[in-house]
Amino acid sequence: MPTPDFVLALRDRLGHDLLWLPGVTAVVRDDEGRVLLGRRSDNGRWGLVSGILEPGEQPAAGMLREIEEETGVIARIEAMAGVWAQPEVTYPNGDRAQYLDLCFLARHVSGRARVNDDESTEVGWFALDALPDDLAENSRRKLASALTFDGRTRWLDDGYAAVPHTGPAALAVLEPGGVVLRRAVAADVGPIVRLIADDQLGATREDPGDLAAYLRAFAAIDADPAQLLAVLDDDGTVVGTMQLTVIPGLSRSGATRCQVEAVRVAASHRGQRLGEQMVRWAVDESVRRGCALVQLTTDKSRADAHRFYERLGFTASHEGFKMALDVGTHRPDEEHR
Ligand SMILES: CC(C)(COP(=O)(O)OP(=O)(O)OC[C@H]1O[C@@H](n2cnc3c(N)ncnc32)[C@H](O)[C@@H]1OP(=O)(O)O)[C@@H](O)C(=O)NCCC(=O)NCCS
Structure with missing residues (x-):
């Protein structure tokens, strides 16, 4: 999905100022245990499927919409693995944003993984011992946290917010x-x-x-x-x-x-x-x-x-x-x- 209209409308008023946004990320796995990744067209790096919720949109529904829009895959949500305030980001055009990210565990239901919009240049399933070397650090950390999901949603306890840029301390x-x-x-x-x-x-x-x-x-x-x-x-x-x-x-x-x-x-x-x-x-x-x-x-x-x-x-x-x-x-x- 391109930048949502409501964000563009806010940008008209805010300029580059910091915008606090609700984000969603999915760790989608198939029956072989592989994880669904996309190579982002904006920075060329592999990452988990992610997106921005529309105003009033239910998070799980928004997550499934993003998965389908970006990869053509129909999935079902299994759990919410983690919720974190992410580090602030500045985009190449100078826009500043910070996301409250809800990270979901999801499972493949149907559909062949494919590039389905202009947000990704490649989409694919990856075995956990063959993840791409240039998987974004942010995705790597969320994936690591989600893979050890024990039924208890993570928030601050794995140090995610404390060490946002450098990986585990x-x-x-x-x-x-x-x-x-x-x-x-x-x-x-x-x-x-x-x-x-x-x-x-x-x-x-x-x-x-x-x-x-x-x-x-x-x-x-x-x-x-x-x-x-x-x-x-x-x-x-x-x-x-x-x-x-x-x-x-x-x-x-x-x-x-x-x-x-x-x-x-x-x-x-x-x-x-x-x-x-x-x-x-x-x-x-x-x-x-x-x-x-x-x-x-x-x-x-x-x-x-x-x-x-x-x-x-x-x-x-x-x-x-x-x-x-x-x-x-x-x-x-x-x-x-
Ligand atoms: C033992 C091991 C952890 C040492 O790590 P390292 O970073 O190479 O060690 P250091 O550089 O600090 O010290 C070098 C010493 O390690 C040992 N070492 C070097 N190569 C080794 C090898 N292939 N296998 C085992 N020990 C080795 C030697 O005692 C060497 O001392 P030396 O210079 O007097 O010969 C590492 O070599 C290793 O993983 N070996 C294979 C598995 C193993 O033996 N594990 C330990 C027991 S479970």
């Missing part, structure tokens, strides 16, 4: 080259799984082709304040990861401990002390979280990793015992090695 900026350690979002799940699969041990037990179980696991991790799944972000590319779990305990006079698992640095980025800085941050974070102990396990065959951890001050003081349990696809034995 940096936990640390590392050397060299300003690689950022940050909390993982759902859109990172595909890259993380590919990282842990790119390894002689991981290759036999991970399946980056089917992310459903990994996304379920991510939702559980993300909802638990005792967990932190972090990634190393090199200018938008995930090049490392680790997971921290804070475990209260009775032994050692009621000591809390931090378990560090699934430590990986991409083969392309090894040997630059990124792993060292990431694990040192994990140790500092363990102290900040009141832990008296930080622990990890690593496979007996990983001699390089043993040297790595010993250099960082860890001692191979215990034998780790594991038992694989037969619980279908959840594979609880496949933790950090």
Whole structure:
């Protein structure tokens, strides 16, 4: 849909002044779990389907209208995933606007995705592990939030409004080259799984082709304040990861401990002390979280990793015992090695 008439009429009176508008965004998924995206004609970037509500229009009805107008797809609304005041935007012509955005989860009902108006130059379905590199950051964040929808509409609690431009807040900026350690979002799940699969041990037990179980696991991790799944972000590319779990305990006079698992640095980025800085941050974070102990396990065959951890001050003081349990696809034995 082009700029709505009511906005043009307001612009006649307001000029470029800031206009507060009701916006809607859809995370539309099909039966294969793919998400519907369009490449915007105004900035050339891929994004979720979005639009402006007409005066008095019901939000869900307006959302379905936008989906159909932009992509030819008939969808149904399943839930409202989030509601946020977005950062102010200035358009190339100088118009300033700010949106109250309602983000809906929707499902494909019928219709082939196609370019259906002049707002998009391309329209298509994308698997979550094959999202376009130039997916707009704003869309990436809303998608990440919607994918972990747990029945409770998000508003401020995922930090959306607090860090509007930079993605999830940096936990640390590392050397060299300003690689950022940050909390993982759902859109990172595909890259993380590919990282842990790119390894002689991981290759036999991970399946980056089917992310459903990994996304379920991510939702559980993300909802638990005792967990932190972090990634190393090199200018938008995930090049490392680790997971921290804070475990209260009775032994050692009621000591809390931090378990560090699934430590990986991409083969392309090894040997630059990124792993060292990431694990040192994990140790500092363990102290900040009141832990008296930080622990990890690593496979007996990983001699390089043993040297790595010993250099960082860890001692191979215990034998780790594991038992694989037969619980279908959840594979609880496949933790950090
Ligand atoms: C172990 C790992 C996280 C270290 O990250 P990194 O950024 O390369 O580490 P740093 O640059 O800070 O330190 C280099 C040290 O890492 C270790 N290392 C280097 N290459 C490695 C590799 N291919 N595999 C394992 N460890 C390696 C070595 O101990 C090296 O020390 P050295 O210079 O004395 O040989 C990373 O190499 C990795 O992901 N390896 C594969 C998976 C793994 O072993 N994970 C840890 C156990 S779950």
